Amino acid sequence: MVIRTQPLTVKAFAPYGDVLDCAGSPDKLINEGMCSRFHDRAELDFEDGRAGVSIFHAVPRALPYDLTLLERHPLGSQTFIPMSFDPFLVIVAQDLGNKPGKVTAFLSAPGQAINFHKGTWHGVLTPLAAPGLFAVVDRIGDGANLEEFRLDKPVMIERG
Template sequence: MTKIVTQKLTAAAFAPFGDVIDCAGAPDKIINQGMCGRYHDRADMEFDEGRAGVSLFQATPRALPYTLDLMERHPQGSQCFIPMSEHGFLICVAPDDGGVPGTPLAFLSQPGQAVNIHKGVWHGVLTPLHPPGLFAVVDRIGPGANLQEHPLATPYTVDTA
């Protein structure tokens, strides 16, 4: 198995695959009688025919080292993963290589970070590393097939070093 070493999730490193959603920088606006900072429009949500929907996902936590053996993509819409706990999670993504995943990269998010994976980007399954594994997910709701799965002939081992 080929090993992938995780890297810290940053907006610059993740940009080819999607958006990092966090409270970096100053808020765009102060609201609620000065008691709340609004960090406005942090993700480029993109959908073909359909609409945005909000779902809850309850995923079983995994552990590192993690075996990455399946990647998927959503050709008709982006997919935004928002953890509903103060834990980071593992995000595996890969460039497209002629209709199949290329060499994957792995990112570890920090508490307070979410990601929006752009339309058509190969990514691993939802991979929390701590319970409860509860996420709000904003993605496309609409007609047609919006899931392509690709089992990896040669799995990867993902770890921190």
């Protein structure tokens, strides 16, 4: 199976989570008018835990990319904020109960970040360029907050 990437847009990504970017007009100007605030761009959702900020350093991948593993976090949302202006691959899948369904792939634009809704099946962090550094906001707490699903056959992701 081959999936082609599509641009990461608020509307297309809405079933899976939030797109964080500076699109549109800022909600307000702060810092003596020198900083635009684009307010409350992600809905963080955690059960029995707290929000934590971690730094991930992922090995860059290339397109075409063979998707072999999907995961989800049933107890909390997860936000990926790139620490560079390089695009990255965002892979999601419909939820068919206890397993993922149809796969969709997005290619971010420079300056975009994403927040996966709680329980969303998604691919692993997939930068397409070095350094592959991301700030990650997710749930810190007790309990099993990671489910992995290894695909029987890889899904090839190609640039759209």
